[in-house]
Amino acid sequence: MAFEQTYLTLADIEAARARIGPYVRRTPVLTSEVLDDAAGARLYFKCENLQQIGAFKARGATNAVFALSEAEAAHGVATHSSGNHGSAVARAAKLRGVPAYIVMPEGAARPKAIQIERLGGQITYCAPTQAARETGVAEVIARTGATLIHPYDNRLVMAGQGTAALELMEDAPDLDMVLAPIGGGGLVSGVSTAVKALRPAARMIGVEPAGADDAARSFAAGRLIPLTEVNTLADGLRASLSADTFAHIRRGVDEIATVSEAAIVDAMRALWEALKVVVEPSAAVAYAAIRDGRVEARGRRVGVILTGGNVDLDRLPWVKA
């Protein structure tokens, strides 16, 4: 019997919202007359950079950790993301009072380790390869019985990320279009599910760096084409889709746009300047598609998800060292 694809539902996302409500922020939606004039559109920026741990990842990780049974949770949770998802898992585990095991590559930026330790995460270092990270997590799980919380190939994580779209559509009704960046596809899976359920007329657009365009290639080819080479400063978008997130993209995404590195930096700076918020490069790609004319937004009401704000303030991409 062939594997039958199932899909995330609006009910999953509503359940996630109820579950994570006490632990995450209802982030503001910001607007800018300057950016609206530049785009000839009404832009509604959902500021997940203002979310706990500075990224939407708090939503999915919290949903996955709090959905565990008491017996499962008691053994703790594990992941090998040292970025925003790692912080999100550590924070959720701390809130639930269970251990979080985070496998990090040696040589990872020290601030990330400090942040995870502050959140009570127990770090295990491994060699800086994908294989070593996966082996490292497998070993931790074998030793502790912890549950793996995958950064995106996990329905509870996908559902949690989708809660951002519920709030966006409440605060900015009657959207004609919603844009979200695509890395591993967890965010866009959840967001597109919510958008297509509640506002089917809205166009759902995913955006990727041209230097990490597996979703665009896969979408065009109709089959999953993993990344073989990655070249982007948008470090949150370097992951490849999973079969499941790809299936959700095929179901719920109308278009995938790609943007250049220069367009990402330009959009990032424009967002800081006009909205007065700190967004990381990965968070600027959706707006970059509008600003650089890769998506036709003129005259539309457009929701844009700003995914995170964790950047090295000493190394801004527009400041020459």
Place this chain on the structure above:
Amino acid sequence: MAFEQTYLTLADIEAARARIGPYVRRTPVLTSEVLDDAAGARLYFKCENLQQIGAFKARGATNAVFALSEAEAAHGVATHSSGNHGSAVARAAKLRGVPAYIVMPEGAARPKAIQIERLGGQITYCAPTQAARETGVAEVIARTGATLIHPYDNRLVMAGQGTAALELMEDAPDLDMVLAPIGGGGLVSGVSTAVKALRPAARMIGVEPAGADDAARSFAAGRLIPLTEVNTLADGLRASLSADTFAHIRRGVDEIATVSEAAIVDAMRALWEALKVVVEPSAAVAYAAIRDGRVEARGRRVGVILTGGNVDLDRLPWVKA
């Protein structure tokens, strides 16, 4: 007959709130677990950097411009501030459909002129001295019949700035303490009036750069001591108090703290890092007083007004050129 000092009232601020409601944002109050842990306090940051034109100045200017009679307004409004207040006056005049005349010193940063022109302000250049600015405004007013909107020595401006405190106290109830920066004193006059009326138990603290400490000196001496020398990168706080704002400070402020330039830069960076918002140096001084231990906040619920976010993103004070 001696001059009798009168004071701003809560009713003035409530009237301002009703008047400016359609034209300004109800800005969010943000919190940070990291900053709370560092301070041992609960900090509620009122994000006026996310206000229209990127600063609380939109409140006061909008109140003053919209309070004018039709006959007065028809001749337009004028000011010689080229900073946030200039933008705020230009925007308010545009919304009311009347001319705004902004006198700017030659050599002022070009982005400020671009912003004011975008908002429809008519710029007149003058020599870069205080005397030339005042003469320039007087000439514009003589020629046009425009009404001067002083950046702080104006009761309607003071009342408008106070509306930020009404919102802060609604979103963060039971505050033990409220901190606001002091430049010319318009903000602290309005904020202290609102705080002492609605939450008399709360301690009202003004904060100044040590390099522009006329309010601290005047407060200690019991008489107005204008600045003779200014040395701070907090360019929004270089003005001297007026007799009227000083009277309001003596009535409503319990304590004035001063902070070093290093503490301002450190606080500014910490706010960007933890809150993911862009604040200008002037906006960081209130938090700097807590971070640098100049104000005892431990165990308290503290409201902190972040006043603005207009900075040159190419020249951040912690990035060495």
